[in-house]
Amino acid sequence: MGDLDLAIRGRTYREPDGPHSMVVRGKDLDSALQHVSARSDCRSVAVVGLPEQVPDLGALVGRRLLLVDGDSGRLRDFAEVAIRAGIEVEWIRSVRPPFERLAAALLxxxxxxxxxxxxxxxxxxxxxxxxxxxxxxxxxxxxxxxxxxxxxxxxxxxxxxxxxxxxxxxxxxxxxxxxxxxxxxxxxxxxxxxxxxxxxxxxxxxxxxxxxxxxxxxxxxxxxxxxxxxxxxxxxxxxxxxxxxxxxxxxxxxxxxxxxxxxxxxxxxxxxxxxxxxxxxxxxxxxxxxxxxxxxxxxxxxxxxxxx
The missing domain is CATH 3.90.550.10 (Spore Coat Polysaccharide Biosynthesis Protein SpsA; Chain A)
Incomplete structure (x- = not known):
């Protein structure tokens, strides 16, 4: 979870041992994608604060993706790439991570x-x-x-x-x-x-x-x-x-x-x-x-x- 501090129950964390979800900052997305590539038991990823460039999201196919950002243009760009890749995606236009929506999407x-x-x-x-x-x-x-x-x-x-x-x-x-x-x-x-x-x-x-x-x-x-x-x-x-x-x-x-x-x-x-x-x-x-x-x-x- 990087520097995010969210009061979500223990099945959502950064380096888990079992089936889990992830919440990451946009700046940590590359390392998160590497983690997902190696872990088939990572069921969903939430990205808070999107990077300027959309990386290859192929590792997320078959999982759920939640995008959180205050910029509607970045949200649209990311969502379009994810949808074309066949990823189940939803998005929230918000600067701060809304706990209720994050928790509901991840759990x-x-x-x-x-x-x-x-x-x-x-x-x-x-x-x-x-x-x-x-x-x-x-x-x-x-x-x-x-x-x-x-x-x-x-x-x-x-x-x-x-x-x-x-x-x-x-x-x-x-x-x-x-x-x-x-x-x-x-x-x-x-x-x-x-x-x-x-x-x-x-x-x-x-x-x-x-x-x-x-x-x-x-x-x-x-x-x-x-x-x-x-x-x-x-x-x-x-x-x-x-x-x-x-x-x-x-x-x-x-x-x-x-x-x-x-x-x-x-x-x-x-x-x-x-x-x-x-x-x-x-x-x-x-x-x-x-x-x-x-x-x-x-x-x-x-x-x-x-x-x-």
Whole structure:
């Protein structure tokens, strides 16, 4: 990272041992390109303050490139060369490195919405389709994940009605083993994550009070320097609840789960793995008609339109 001092978590650094991203000054770009040429596990590079001349960017083919500079002409020149070379590129016109955008580009997080469960305590209805402020509940949760900053969103479903409610707004993966419990849905969702995704945020499809600000707060906390592999929403005094962000390094343990086990079984009794943070919104989930009635009362009633 040269003389840059950015409070980004440890998977982004200059001389790493494993899969990583890089942030470099433009003056260090030549040495960075040499590093990338020798390291196939460098997934993305951010360049802050572009040099006057565009070097050969061939080493970056197959990786992601983020350009940060206050000069729109230099940004355009670099971006055009990168695009012609087939490099996935985005750019930010800014003199100072904007932490949020850098961290988001270098440490992408996917969202897994669990929507394959049975509504066993909500007789006569599929609770994920219940109306919350004019929107099906599961779609409201999906929109929070997407608008909050998840790079990729996946909805794990088991019933066609849920699939229709999503209506093309997300990737959908069918869980043929949904009846075996939540563990199988988590695993199906994680397998659908793209290779560049560094962590997955797991959220329940029946948590309609989780909003985009909830998600953004968790993403910010997970990407900060010194954060632990998992970050979850605080609940009550010392407890936590989904959504929970889980670094890829924890996925192996999640794939070993069975039945209704989930992230709690992986993190229980291991405080060194988990940061619990306060976040806007509420992690309440809906299981019963009474739960639904309480949450619906939090939203103003929509008045029917008057006919002319």
């Amino acid at each position: 992408p997080v996917g969202g897994v919405v669990l929507a394959a469960g049975r509504s066993s305590r909500m007789p006569g209805s599929q609770k994920l389709l219940l109306d919350i402020d004019g929107v099906p509940m599961v779609r409201r949760v999906l929109e929070a994940a997407s608008e909050g900053g998840c790079h990729q969103t996946v909805v794990v479903y088991a019933e066609d009605d849920v699939k229709r409610a999503i209506n093309g707004r997300s990737e959908l993966v069918f869980n043929a083993k949904a009846q075996t419990g939540m563990a199988s849905s988590i695993q199906v969702g994680l397998r659908a994550m793209r290779p560049e995704i560094e962590a997955a945020m797991v959220v329940l499809g029946d948590q309609p009070l989780v909003g985009s600000r909830t998600v953004a707060t968790l993403l910010r906390a997970w990407r900060r320097e010194g954060s632990r592999p998992a970050v979850a929403v605080s609940q009550d005094d010392d407890g936590w609840a989904p959504p929970v962000i889980l670094a890829r390094e924890l996925w192996g343990e999640l794939f070993a789960l069975t039945g209704d086990a989930g992230a709690r079984q992986v993190l229980q009794g291991r405080p060194e793995l988990l940061d619990i943070v306060p976040a806007p919104g509420r992690p309440d989930d809906i299981d019963t008609p009474d739960d639904y009635a309480k949450i619906v009362r939090l939203f103003p009633r929509r008045r029917p339109r008057q006919r002319a």
